[in-house]
Amino acid sequence: MASISPLSVDEQIALVTSDDPHHPANLICELCRNFYTLGWVTGTGGGISIRQDDNIYIAPSGVQKERLHPSHMFVLSHSANTYLRHPTPLKPSACTPLFLAAYNARGAGACIHTHSHWAVLATLINRGKKTFRIANAEMIKGIPSPATGGYHGYHDTLEIPIIENTAKEEDLRESLEKAIEEYPNTSAVLVRRHGVYVWGDTVWKAKTQAECYDYLFQLAVEMAKLGLDPAGPIDPVEDES
Numbered sequence: 001m002a003s004i005s006p007l008s009v010d011e012q013i014a015l016v017t018s019d020d021p022h023h024p025a026n027l028i029c030e031l032c033r034n035f036y037t038l039g040w041v042t043g044t045g046g047g048i049s050i051r052q053d054d055n056i057y058i059a060p061s062g063v064q065k066e067r068l069h070p071s072h073m074f075v076l077s078h079s080a081n082t083y084l085r086h087p088t089p090l091k092p093s094a095c096t097p098l099f100l101a102a103y104n105a106r107g108a109g110a111c112i113h114t115h116s117h118w119a120v121l122a123t124l125i126n127r128g129k130k131t132f133r134i135a136n137a138e139m140i141k142g143i144p145s146p147a148t149g150g151y152h153g154y155h156d157t158l159e160i161p162i163i164e165n166t167a168k169e170e171d172l173r174e175s176l177e178k179a180i181e182e183y184p185n186t187s188a189v190l191v192r193r194h195g196v197y198v199w200g201d202t203v204w205k206a207k208t209q210a211e212c213y214d215y216l217f218q219l220a221v222e223m224a225k226l227g228l229d230p231a232g233p234i235d236p237v238e239d240e241s
């Protein structure tokens, strides 16, 4: 991927400078501060990328994500596969190939990567399994169903692929791409002992869906602790009359 920008210095600065709080460079900073308080992006891990038309905004690698400034942002031209802005001496997030997988395969508008404990534990209660399952939970209704063009229903079983972690983040690309292909109805991929990637059509959909997923991961972990099957049926209610 070329790192020499075809843009002038002023044009590069303009890409990440805006008074609009909804500008991707500003939003990445704000959302990462929020995600930090949730334990999603602590210790420099995790992050979010946002696509605005052909421009993909990416945070730097190995930096405290709650202390980002818009001027730290990388901007990648999706169609040209060229960095329009590559602030030295920073490096783009190691999650970039994973974010690109969501943009390329699903036309996502944003992709979030968290190291949430709940996501990690959701992979551990499914030891030896390639899929996380949960059913009959209200928050499933917040998860899209690309197969129907709508959302999952309350009684649907939500299935999320689990891929195995690798020593380097970028080496997850192949298995993440395969999981996206094998699970056409998913908008998230869990990474064993690591976290989760969640994408959405817009930044707000990616955010709210990541919140629904995290809620469901916590619910499943707490249910498993109580000996309950997160994907189990609804118990029949006794007729006391």
Ligand SMILES: CSC[C@@H](O)[C@@H](O)C(=O)COP(=O)(O)O
Pocket: 043, 044, 045, 046, 047, 060, 061, 062, 063, 092, 093, 094, 095, 113, 169
């Ligand atoms: C605590 S380091 C974790 C990283 O290796 C990685 O898992 C991660 O999610 C963030 O990568 P980064 O390149 O800093 O954006």
Ligand SMILES: [Zn+2]
Pocket: 045, 046, 113, 114, 115, 169, 194, 195
């Ligand atoms: Zn990570």
